[in-house]
Amino acid sequence: MPELPEVETIRRLLGAQVAGKRIVSVRFGTKLVAMHPGPAGVRRELLGATVREVGRRGKYILFHLSSGRDLVLHLGMSGQVRNSDRSAMQKHEHMRIEFSDGQVLSFVDARRFGRVCMTEGGVLPRPISGMARMGPEPIEPGYNAAYLGALLGGRKARVKNLLLDQRVACGVGNIYSDEALHRAGVRPDRRAGSLKPPEVARLATALGDVLREGIRWCGTTMKDGGYRLVDGGAGSFQKRLRVYGREGQRCRRRGCEGVVRRQTLGGRSTHFCPVCQK
């Protein structure tokens, strides 16, 4: 499940690998992921273009092309960008890009929640329209208690569910929302509007902290793992998770005797410590 730290890790790897390179070949699999403006249109935009640099916004990867257009990739929950070769297309491979120096990148996504889109001049096509409404990146200084407080204040929804809203905390998904709430000492089922200013402040800080730490450890690769590095390697933040995936195990907060509980919130598996999260 690629979230901000996983996508940022991939962005850095890709930036080092393909910046300055020219695209000479584009191929598609038989089962397409949602794509704009369709396979033929994407190929037309990409062929002959040079990648200036690779950027990121929330969970979106942006290949900035010399043409001024962007190739935008969203990995959904099982999408991977992998170093590849010129052998036959594999089972869930949806797109393959070959560069002038022979390097090949493949977009593989078993569950096909991923998205592939071309954009121009900041206009975002349907499948990725949400990117336009995202707020500041939680790892940037502009993301603070004032911003978060304004979005949580007066809201009746559970704070965990609001953290999954990309307008509130872009780049955050199920793993890092649970981890941030644990670090902030806030129960995920609290009504967002009931959080006191110090709790909002702790949460804003915790979000940035846990996401930056996730990046430092190259993201979280779970056992079933949709997330892999570009070369197939694994991240290592899973070893440092404090609540996610740790149901029935001891809380990792120093001195806390709690046992991690799991409950479904808004259709999503949620992990928390009933003792140190209030």
Place this chain on the structure above:
DNA sequence: CTTGGTTCCTGCGTGC
């Protein structure tokens, strides 16, 4: 506007 539910999709773990 807010809120919560539904939908898409496949691999994997579980129970019989």
Place this chain on the structure above:
DNA sequence: TGCACGCAGGAACCAA
């Protein structure tokens, strides 16, 4: 061994 089944979840979309 095999099969039905439930679960995982990002985010667009829809209904009230």
